[in-house]
Amino acid sequence: MHIGFLGLGNMGAPMARNLLKAGHQLTVFDLSAAAVSSLVEAGAHSAASPAVLAQADVELIITMLPAAAHVKSVYLGEDGLLAHVRPGVTLIDSSTIDPLSAREVASAARQHGNPMLDAPVSGGTGGAAAGTLTFMVGGDVADFDRTQPILAAMGKNIVHCGDAGNGQVAKVANNMLLGISMIGVAEAMALGVALGMDAKVLAGIINTSSGRCWSSEVYNPFPGVLENVPAARGYSGGFGSDLMLKDLGLASEAAKQVRQPVILGALAQQLYQTFSAQGNGGLDFSAIINLYRKDAEA
């Protein structure tokens, strides 16, 4: 299939490479010339703008952009995709944005005669490179069925979550819980160690008791508990605190729009904001434990 791909960053570039590997023809666009030339070297064609890409003979367009403002400008802008794309071309936005913006863009696409799916991902840059992402997809089920084989070149779990915007709903709900649970584990681990307990023993107890969760078992924030996690390498790599802050902001914003309380989500957002303001936004999100550790450097 001839696919258009916009947004060749940390996630988009490896995803686009996997589409090439699966034998698809690709036309790409990014504001960064270096990102484009790296994909062109791998076999993609380049387009000079979203408008030119939309007018190429593509059957499907995928976007992987930083935030809602970029998504709105790329789709709805004067020189954006919807102003130039032929009706019938399917559009998939895999960026993480708030559900209401996703619904607004999907509705504009529908009016223009273009089926649209929101398909945010989890799995990080490692999952993007390995082609093992989870796609949470919102939109018409027939469009989902049609595009599933394409998404399968980039991901392992591809889940239909309901109507337009529901992929983003699943993503913000999961990541809000992840932020809250990481802070909970950090608080409990720091308390236990401050009271004289060995971190590894405490983690072992938690992980065979009712406090067990992904943040304690698979991604424990206390250094020395697990190998091959960011806590074991100075909190480098992994999922940046600023990305978690962004997702917690999306959850709070979406909650406000439906007047739904997210008390712990808002508190988690403030804690990550504090951590980011202290200059730690680039550290993995499990480094939030350094807000609690008296002996920590950060």
Ligand code: NAD
């Ligand atoms: P990134 O900043 O590395 O890449 C974004 C790319 O979009 C850049 O190459 C940038 O030049 C390009 N871009 C920006 N505006 C553009 C425009 N108007 N037209 C064309 N290209 C434009 O971001 P990323 O880490 O690849 O993340 C992309 C999305 O995926 C975000 O919404 C993020 O929240 C989400 N996400 C990221 C991760 C992760 O671990 N990095 C995991 C899951 C989801």
